[in-house]
Amino acid sequence: MDYLLIQVTNGAIIGIIYALIAVGVTIIFSILKIVNFAHGDLYMLGGYTAYYIVTFLGVPPLGALFLSMAGLFLFGIVLERLFLTPLYSDRTERKDEYGLIVTFGLAFFLRNTALIVFGPFPLRPPSFVPGVVHVGGLAVTNDRIVAGAVGVLLILALLYFMHRTIWGQALDAVSQSRDSAAIVGINPRRFNSLAFGVGAALAAAASALIAPIYSLSPGMGVLPNIQAYVIVILGGMGSVLGSIVAGILLGEAEGLFTAFFPDPTRALAYTNAFGVLVLMIALILRPTGLFGRRHVRME
Amino acid sequence: MTPAAPAPWLVARDLVAGYLPGISILRGVSVEAVPGQVRCVLGPNGTGKSTLLKALFGFLPPWEGEVEVGGRRVTGLLPHEMRLHGVVYLPQRPSIFPYLSVEVNLRLGAWQYRGHRGRVEELVGRAVERFPILAEKRRQPAGTLSGGQQRQLELARSLMHDPTVFLIDEPTAGIEPRVAAQIYGLIKDLAAHGKAVLLVDQNIKRALEIADYVYVMRTGTVLSEGSRETFGGDTEALVARWLYASGST
Numbered sequence: 001m002d003y004l005l006i007q008v009t010n011g012a013i014i015g016i017i018y019a020l021i022a023v024g025v026t027i028i029f030s031i032l033k034i035v036n037f038a039h040g041d042l043y044m045l046g047g048y049t050a051y052y053i054v055t056f057l058g059v060p061p062l063g064a065l066f067l068s069m070a071g072l073f074l075f076g077i078v079l080e081r082l083f084l085t086p087l088y089s090d091r092t093e094r095k096d097e098y099g100l101i102v103t104f105g106l107a108f109f110l111r112n113t114a115l116i117v118f119g120p121f122p123l124r125p126p127s128f129v130p131g132v133v134h135v136g137g138l139a140v141t142n143d144r145i146v147a148g149a150v151g152v153l154l155i156l157a158l159l160y161f162m163h164r165t166i167w168g169q170a171l172d173a174v175s176q177s178r179d180s181a182a183i184v185g186i187n188p189r190r191f192n193s194l195a196f197g198v199g200a201a202l203a204a205a206a207s208a209l210i211a212p213i214y215s216l217s218p219g220m221g222v223l224p225n226i227q228a229y230v231i232v233i234l235g236g237m238g239s240v241l242g243s244i245v246a247g248i249l250l251g252e253a254e255g256l257f258t259a260f261f262p263d264p265t266r267a268l269a270y271t272n273a274f275g276v277l278v279l280m281i282a283l284i285l286r287p288t289g290l291f292g293r294r295h296v297r298m299e
Numbered sequence: 300m301t302p303a304a305p306a307p308w309l310v311a312r313d314l315v316a317g318y319l320p321g322i323s324i325l326r327g328v329s330v331e332a333v334p335g336q337v338r339c340v341l342g343p344n345g346t347g348k349s350t351l352l353k354a355l356f357g358f359l360p361p362w363e364g365e366v367e368v369g370g371r372r373v374t375g376l377l378p379h380e381m382r383l384h385g386v387v388y389l390p391q392r393p394s395i396f397p398y399l400s401v402e403v404n405l406r407l408g409a410w411q412y413r414g415h416r417g418r419v420e421e422l423v424g425r426a427v428e429r430f431p432i433l434a435e436k437r438r439q440p441a442g443t444l445s446g447g448q449q450r451q452l453e454l455a456r457s458l459m460h461d462p463t464v465f466l467i468d469e470p471t472a473g474i475e476p477r478v479a480a481q482i483y484g485l486i487k488d489l490a491a492h493g494k495a496v497l498l499v500d501q502n503i504k505r506a507l508e509i510a511d512y513v514y515v516m517r518t519g520t521v522l523s524e525g526s527r528e529t530f531g532g533d534t535e536a537l538v539a540r541w542l543y544a545s546g547s548t
Contacts, residue, residue: 166413169403173396179358180394182378183387184456185410 002137007259008252013144015251016151020206021224022231022243023158024199030175030238031195032087034099038079039203040225041110044218046072046204047211048118051125061128065150065208069201076200077193079106084196088189107225114218124215125208147209154205155244158198162240171195175238223272230279236292246290253278307331308495309355309386309464314364316354323362324350326519332464332495337486339506340499342516348499349391351516352466355497356388357381368464382411385463391472393449397442401433401452404441408456426455447478454485465489465496471505483509 021043028036050068053059059067083102086092129142162168171191174181178188207220214220231250235242257274261267282290309332317323324347332338340348353359355366357378365374368384381388388394396404405423412418427434430451436444441452450470457465467486471479479502487509490496500506507513507527514524 166406166410166419169399170407170410172399173407176396176398177394179378179390180396181407182358183356183382183390183394184407185379185382185460186407187377187379 003259005138006140007255009138009140010144011252011255012248013148013151013251014255015248016148016155017206017210017247018224018227018231018251019155019244019247020151020202020209022228022235022247023155023240024202025228025232026235026238026240026243027171027195027202028199029232031171032080032084032099032192034084034087034096034103035229036196036199037100037103037225038106038110039103039199039228040221040223041107041114042072042076042200042221043203043207043224044114044216044221045075045110045207046200047125047207047216047220048114048123049204050208051123051211051216054125061126061208061212062146062150064125065205068204068208072204073197073201076197079200080193080196084192088192107221111218111221118216118218120218122215122217125211127212141213143212147213150209151206154202158202158240159244167194226272227275230275234279234282234289236289239289239291242289242291249290250275250278305334305336307333308369309497310367311351311355312364312366314351314354314361314366316350316359316361316364318350318359324519325354325361327364328516328519328521329364330355330497330514330521332466332497333512334463334493334495335490336511337490337496337498337509338512338514339510340497340514340516341503341506342522344501345518346516347519348516349468352388352390352468352497352499356386356466358388382460382462385460386466387457387460387462387464388466389450389453389457389468389470391469393446393453395441395444395449395452395456398440400438401441401444402437404452405433405456405459408459411460422459426459429458430455445478446474447482450474450482451485463495465494467496468499469501470498471500471502479505 021039025036025039028034028039046068049071050061050064053064053067054061083106084099087095087099092098127143128146131142133140133142133145162172170181170186171194173184174186174188174191181188206224207216227250231243231246234250235244235246254271254274258267258271261270286292311331312329314325314328315323316325328347328351330338330340330351340351342348350359354361357376357380360375365372367373368386371384373381373384376384378388396407399407402423405426406419408426409419409422412422427437432448433452433455436448441449444452470482470486474482483505486496486498490511498506498510507530510527512524512526513530515522
């Protein structure tokens with residue numbers, strides 16, 4: 001029973017981290033209509049940024065997390081302005097292919113630059129709060145509790161922003177129709193930068209939260225990037241809430257499948273396959289994903 | 300002595316525009332929108348009527364020609380900037396946000412005042428007062444409204460900025476006749492309140508009922524224009540002229 005409880009707890013924490021990454025992919029996809037292949041590398045960069053803020057500036061890890069988010073928010077805006085503006089130009093033909101190639105190239109560039117600058121060896125930032133909490137037979141490290149709690153708070157803050165603020169509602173409006181947004185006086189181009197910045201900041205938060213648990217490496221973004229796409233499709237393309245629920249669901253599914261796989265020696269090797277299995281079953285039952293928007297007929 | 304006609308608020312001269320390089324849809328179109336008047340742009344399918352409104356509102360930058368609003372040159376401005384010049388555009392498919400509630404749709408209509416919460420609430424309150432059906436359906440996703448209600452929502456939203464010029468494209472396409480009559484009534488009402496309306500429509504009979512001035516277009520040019528009286532209220536003659544223009548006879 002304790003083993004099951006530990007797996008459920010760990011699955012939920014990993015799921016929250018997945019959700020933070022996937023929500024960023026969803027927001028960027030909804031607004032810019034591109035799949036950002038560099039998202040996993042922005043995630044990696046966020047973790048290293050937090051690490052060096054702690055190391056060189058002596059800022060506490062939690063403060064470094066928020067500074068890293070701010071830094072990646074600005075970096076995301078710069079990247080969007082520098083590389084993605086041709087997506088909105090009438091002169092660019094094959095915009096989908098452009099978005100794909102540019103973010104793919106950016107991913108390689110960031111990953112290899114990180115390899116040169118940060119080195120190939122894993123780095124582990126200091127704990128948020130050292131120690132372990134015991135509840136009955138359940139033992140959870142403080143870092144995992146902090147990661148889960150801060151992750152939940154960030155998700156709640158994002159949902160508040162999306163649903164309760166005029167900027168969040170405008171972001172949703174732009175995702176539904178750029179032309180209609182322009183008609184009411186919203187500048188859709190400004191929201192491209194905002195979406196990319198918010199997505200990068202959330203990825204940075206996820207990385208800074210997970211770094212004390214799993215450590216940092218230049219290639220750390222590759223798998224979470226794939227998981228994020230699984231989550232986005234599972235949750236329903238364009239649904240922020242769907243990404244959150246699907247992220248947690250995937251984290252739990254991976255944790256439980258791994259824990260109860262008949263052959264424990266091979267269980268870890270199949271972890272990522274479990275996620276895809278969940279996706280396949282979900283799509284058979286519900287092709288639009290868990291929270292995919294049904295088509296509303298415009299009359 | 301007859302009162303002098305009001306000066307046009309929106310003036311477009313010799314507009315040339317298109318979607319693909321070298322293929323112009325508009326070939327030197329000149330139109331005006333005059334306060335207090337409904338001016339209709341009529342013509343067969345594919346003559347560039349909707350393209351004209353897109354070019355006027357900035358969705359399709361003209362290659363040649365110019366657009367002035369209130370004496371200021373606005374050629375090449377982006378669509379979101381046109382609202383600041385008092386121009387609103389109601390496209391053929393209602394420009395609502397279907398997954399957002401009616402209330403949020405209205406609030407976004409007051410985007411210009413986003414920093415002033417009180418002003419936004421006041422404008423939303425005024426809009427639902429004018430269109431009571433929107434008050435009833437306030438919490439409902441806008442996409443679940445009927446076609447006529449979506450048009451009312453769009454109109455309520457566009458009135459928030461007290462615009463001067465309305466560019467309206469096929470406002471009753473796919474809408475039942477009873478509701479369509481209400482919408483034409485609302486458009487006529489806009490002109491009665493001093494707004495300048497440029498209306499693109501396929502429903503010739505209805506459009507002519509509310510029009511003060513008519514432009515007849517064919518293949519990217521204005522074939523003829525004049526006050527409704529010029530056409531003598533003879534719809535058949537107008538249709539025949541269209542058919543001639545489109546080469547169907």
